[in-house]
Structures are given as structure tokens and as C-alpha cells.
Amino acid sequence: MSLLSALKISSSAMTAQMTRLNTTASNLANMDVVGSTPDGAYKAKRPIFKTVMETYTTDNFEASVKVNGIHVSDRPNAKSYDPSNPAANDDGFVFMSNVNSIEEMVDMTNASRSYQTQVEVMNATKKMMMSTLQLGK
Amino acid sequence: MSILQNPLGIHGTALKLREQRIAVLASNIANVDTPNYKARDLDFRSVMAATQSKGMSTSHARHIGVTNYQALEGEGMVKYRMPNSASLDGNTVEINTENSLFTENSMRYQATNTFLNSKIKGVMSALRGE
Numbered sequence: 001m002s003l004l005s006a007l008k009i010s011s012s013a014m015t016a017q018m019t020r021l022n023t024t025a026s027n028l029a030n031m032d033v034v035g036s037t038p039d040g041a042y043k044a045k046r047p048i049f050k051t052v053m054e055t056y057t058t059d060n061f062e063a064s065v066k067v068n069g070i071h072v073s074d075r076p077n078a079k080s081y082d083p084s085n086p087a088a089n090d091d092g093f094v095f096m097s098n099v100n101s102i103e104e105m106v107d108m109t110n111a112s113r114s115y116q117t118q119v120e121v122m123n124a125t126k127k128m129m130m131s132t133l134q135l136g137k
Numbered sequence: 138m139s140i141l142q143n144p145l146g147i148h149g150t151a152l153k154l155r156e157q158r159i160a161v162l163a164s165n166i167a168n169v170d171t172p173n174y175k176a177r178d179l180d181f182r183s184v185m186a187a188t189q190s191k192g193m194s195t196s197h198a199r200h201i202g203v204t205n206y207q208a209l210e211g212e213g214m215v216k217y218r219m220p221n222s223a224s225l226d227g228n229t230v231e232i233n234t235e236n237s238l239f240t241e242n243s244m245r246y247q248a249t250n251t252f253l254n255s256k257i258k259g260v261m262s263a264l265r266g267e
Contacts, residue, residue: 002156006163013167020170049171059184059214060157061177063164114169117232121163124243128159131250132152136257 003129005054005062010122012052012064017118019047019067020111024104031099035077036089042097044073044104073098144260147185148252154184155246161215162239165230172226176218176235184214 027044035041050068055061075098083092158179168174220229 002160006160009160009163009167013169016167017170049168051168051171051174057215060160061164061179061215062160063168063174065167065171110170117166117169117236121166121239124239125159125163128243128246128250131247135250135253136261 002062003125003132006125007122009054009062009064010118010125012066014115014118014122016047016049016065016067017111017115021108021115023047023070024108024111027099027104028101028108031097031101031104033097034085034087034094036087036094038077038095040087041077041095042099043077044075044097044099046071046073046107075100145253145256148249148256151185151249152246152253154179154181155242155249158242159239159246162235162242165218165235166232166239169228169230169232169235172228174228174230176220176230177215178218178238179214180216187214 023045027042030042033042047067048069048071049065052064052066053062054064056063077095077098079093079095081092082088082094085094087094158181161177161179165176165178218229218234220231221234222231223229
């Protein structure tokens with residue numbers, strides 16, 4: 001029943017996009033977390049998507065998607081001179097998080113659009129299933 | 138008598154293929170953000186042609202031809218789609234193309250359903266003889 005696997009595939013994509021949205025939300029929420037060392041400051045995270053081949057023969061193809069891990073950004077944390085900050089190190093510097101808010105906003109929009117597309121695919125599939133179930137009535 | 142030998146005609150096969158194609162297109166749409174994913178599709182025309190040519194041939198005038206509409210196993214029905222523009226992450230899904238093909242495919246699926254419905258209704262009224 002390919003329509004059922006289409007539903008499963010869409011739901012896997014919804015889960016993946018939801019993880020992406022959650023990661024973006026965490027990044028934006030922790031944008032201002034500073035530290036006295038580069039490792040003490042917050043580092044942006046991003047999910048890594050991977051294709052899961054459900055069926056892959058010459059005549060049929062079904063592939064869902066999963067989150068294969070979280071990538072921690074290795075962009076250097078910016079240093080700023082702020083001796084009054086309780087997190088400042090001996091030289092009076094604090095390290096800012098390496099989150100780029102513009103990048104996160106773009107990613108958020110992208111993820112929510114993809115999520116909406118999945119919802120539409122699911123709705124269309126459901127309609128088709130219903131019409132087949134009503135055959136001959 | 139063909140309506141009672143094979144009441145649904147070609148539409149049963151068409152429905153099955155349309156359903157398979159929905160799963161393929163849904164896979165493409167699901168993997169729109171996966172790096173290195175290559176979009177695939179079913180070549181509907183050639184699959185349908187392969188399906189129809191697999192009928193049993195008759196060697197005598199009184200033989201009854203059997204058309205095997207169920208034989209879908211063929212070589213290479215799933216093919217890669219050529220993208221209009223390359224993307225940096227190696228993903229070849231173009232969401233506009235996939236969306237429009239998905240919509241087109243579901244409309245055709247509904248059309249096939251409508252045909253099936255009228256076939257069933259036709260057989261029912263023939264059986265009732267009203």
C-alpha cells in the first residue's frame with residue numbers, strides 16, 4: 001500500500017523539520033549566552049539530515065528522512081572587552097556565542113515552509129485514500 | 138464479453154502505478170533539505186507500455202487471450218530527474234517541480250478513481266439487468 005508509505009515518509013520529514021525548528025529556537029534563545037572561554041560560550045547547533053531508503057529496487061522507490069546527528073558550529077566565538085561582566089576572564093574579555101541571528105531566521109522560515117509542504121502532501125494523500133475507499137459506493 | 142472478463146480494464150494497473158508514483162514524489166518532497174539526495178521519478182509512459190505488452194498471446198482462434206495487467210516487474214522503472222539548476226549541497230530536488238508533479242499525479246489518480254467508479258457501476262447495472 002504505497003499511499004500508507006507516503007504518509008509515513010511525510011511524517012518522517014515532519015519530525016525532521018520539527019527537530020530543525022527546535023534547534024533554531026534553541027540557537028536563538030541562547031544567542032546571548034557568553035563565557036570566559038570560547039568553549040564556555042554557546043555554539044550554534046544544526047541537525048544533519050540523512051535519507052533512509054525504505055524501498056529501493058529498479059521498479060519502486062521510497063525514501064524517508066531522519067536526523068543523523070547534530071552538527072556543532074566551529075565558527076570562532078567573537079571576543080569582546082567587557083571587564084564589568086561577571087563572566088569576563090582575567091584580561092577583561094568575554095566570548096560571545098557564535099550564533100548568527102540572520103542565518104537562524106532564514107533557517108526557521110525554510111523549516112516552517114518545508115513543514116507546511118509536508119502537511120499539504122499528507123492532506124492530499126489522505127484525500128486520495130478516502131476516494132479509493134469509497135470506490136463502488 | 139470483455140467487460141466481465143476484465144471489468145476494470147487498464148485502470149486497476151494505472152491506479153497502482155499512480156500510487157507508487159505518489160510514494161516516490163513524497164520521498165522527493167520529504168528529502169528536500171537532505172544534502173546529496175537525488176530526486177527520482179517513475180517514467181509513467183514507459184512503465185505503462187511495459188505493463189501492457191506483457192499479455193499472453195493466443196495461437197489459435199478459439200484461445201482466450203489473457204492480459205496480465207498485474208505484471209509490473211520490469212527493468213528500471215525508477216529514474217533520476219535532471220535538475221534545472223545545480224545546488225551546492227548536491228541535492229537535486231526542486232520543490233516547485235515536485236509540488237506541481239505531485240498535484241498533477243493526484244489529479245490523475247482521482248481521474249482513474251472516477252473511471253473505476255463508472256466501470257463498477259456499469260458492471261453492477263449489467264449484472265442486475267435493470
